[in-house]
Amino acid sequence: MTDMQHSGPFEALTAEALPARLGGVAALRERAGSDISRWNVREVGDGNLNLVFIVKGDRGSVVVKQALPYFRLAGESWPLSLRRTFFEYQALMRQEKRAPGTVPAVFHFDERQAFIVMEHLEGYVTLRKALIAGQQLPRIAEDIGPFMARTLFRGSDLYMAAHERKADLALFAGNADLCNITENLVFSDPYFVAPHNRHTAPQLDCLAASLRADSKLKAETQRLKQSFVTKAETLVHGDLHTGSIMVTAGSTKVIDPEFAFYGPMAFDVGTLIGDFWMSLFSQRGYEQGGSRADMRRYLLAVVANIWASFCNEFSRLWHEERSGVLFHRSLFEDQRDAQGADEALDQTLRSIWEEALGFAGITMHRRILGLAHNADFELIEDRDLRAQCEERTLRFGRDLVLNRTRIQSVDQANTLAEEFDRS
Ligand code: SR1
Ligand code: MG
Numbered sequence: 001m002t003d004m005q006h007s008g009p010f011e012a013l014t015a016e017a018l019p020a021r022l023g024g025v026a027a028l029r030e031r032a033g034s035d036i037s038r039w040n041v042r043e044v045g046d047g048n049l050n051l052v053f054i055v056k057g058d059r060g061s062v063v064v065k066q067a068l069p070y071f072r073l074a075g076e077s078w079p080l081s082l083r084r085t086f087f088e089y090q091a092l093m094r095q096e097k098r099a100p101g102t103v104p105a106v107f108h109f110d111e112r113q114a115f116i117v118m119e120h121l122e123g124y125v126t127l128r129k130a131l132i133a134g135q136q137l138p139r140i141a142e143d144i145g146p147f148m149a150r151t152l153f154r155g156s157d158l159y160m161a162a163h164e165r166k167a168d169l170a171l172f173a174g175n176a177d178l179c180n181i182t183e184n185l186v187f188s189d190p191y192f193v194a195p196h197n198r199h200t201a202p203q204l205d206c207l208a209a210s211l212r213a214d215s216k217l218k219a220e221t222q223r224l225k226q227s228f229v230t231k232a233e234t235l236v237h238g239d240l241h242t243g244s245i246m247v248t249a250g251s252t253k254v255i256d257p258e259f260a261f262y263g264p265m266a267f268d269v270g271t272l273i274g275d276f277w278m279s280l281f282s283q284r285g286y287e288q289g290g291s292r293a294d295m296r297r298y299l300l301a302v303v304a305n306i307w308a309s310f311c312n313e314f315s316r317l318w319h320e321e322r323s324g325v326l327f328h329r330s331l332f333e334d335q336r337d338a339q340g341a342d343e344a345l346d347q348t349l350r351s352i353w354e355e356a357l358g359f360a361g362i363t364m365h366r367r368i369l370g371l372a373h374n375a376d377f378e379l380i381e382d383r384d385l386r387a388q389c390e391e392r393t394l395r396f397g398r399d400l401v402l403n404r405t406r407i408q409s410v411d412q413a414n415t416l417a418e419e420f421d422r423s
Contacts, residue, residue: 027108032057066115091260099150124246143252145309155235187225203387232262270359285380361400396420
């Protein structure tokens with residue numbers, strides 16, 4: 001990872017220029033082959049922010065991911081810090097250490113040119129694409145629940161040495177530009193007529209206006225935003241949705257942690273569960289004669305199993321790896337008060353759950369009323385049908401934000417989701 005760093009000012013790569021520009025990068029030559037004239041390069045990025053190239057050569061293939069200094073979806077008028085690649089690289093390193101095998105392997109990082117050379121996840125598709133196609137991935141909950149538990153627990157004061165965690169907190173505080181995107185696009189813009197917002201119109205006009213006039217809802221979203229901004233609990237992925245997960249039937253990898261920062265544990269949990277519920281609400285948009293009923297049952301089971309596998313692994317870590325400054329064993333187990341530790345664990349999970357429900361509700365609003373939408377709804381061709389799916393989602397989201405402290409279990413939340421989906 002220490003070979004050639006590119007000097008000179010940042011320049012965006014192109015498929016044509018990549019072999020000549022990066023032909024000297026040892027990590028690329030080792031994996032793709034040293035005969036660069038035989039490299040086949042394709043740009044495949046379909047996200048909002050970056051260029052993604054697949055480089056195939058005689059020896060194999062790798063991915064080169066490069067940041068652009070602007071927001072791809074909006075054009076060059078919206079500048080974005082290239083430094084996010086540094087934070088993505090740092091986050092990938094930590095996630096691999098804390099949850100081995102769950103993220104793509106990193107082979108090289110170039111800070112100035114803002115690119116990372118990483119494992120090509122050949123044969124994988126985004127989880128979002130699979131869910132839209134009605135595919136049921138058997139391993140998803142059992143892989144993702146523990147991923148979240150391990151990364152969130154092991155990046156927190158429950159586990160890390162205090163000085164190390166504080167240094168990390170300071171490091172990731174530098175990712176303020178990307179936090180700022182979330183603070184605006186996720187937590188504020190959906191709740192007023194902001195310049196970049198859009199929604200399915202005119203069908204959702206009335207509901208959008210009524211949510212934006214709902215003082216209680218707005219106040220609760222700002223309480224959740226306060227938690228996002230101030231609760232530096234652990235290193236979160238920061239953008240954990242079904243488009244940030246790559247899958248095959250037998251494997252799951254989490255990608256794209258460029259929004260990583262020290263925030264509330266519940267943020268990753270809530271945004272991900274919220275995305276699964278959005279997938280649920282979108283299924284009627286693809287249904288032909290009840291064809292997605294089984295898919296809906298599957299998605300509800302995934303939500304329940306993600307939460308269960310998250311709690312199981314988090315509890316195991318709590319009992320076996322609680323070595324940080326918080327809830328120290330000297331206060332509990334060492335005083336023959338294992339029960340006290342268990343009660344504190346239950347309260348911790350309870351508070352993650354409540355907050356996660358709130359974040360899930362907000363992510364639903366932002367994906368339907370804000371700037372960056374989900375393909376799950378966008379690909380529903382019939383606009384009336386799409387609006388119907390979106391409307392149920394928006395109403396469910398509101399209920400989650402306002403009633404999060406009253407929803408006692410994942411089963412209760414799933415039952416509510418089903419009721420809204422049938423409404
Ligand atoms: C300006 S970035 C818009 C959205 O795309 C990313 O994937 C994040 O979800 C962000 O909110
Ligand atoms: Mg992303």
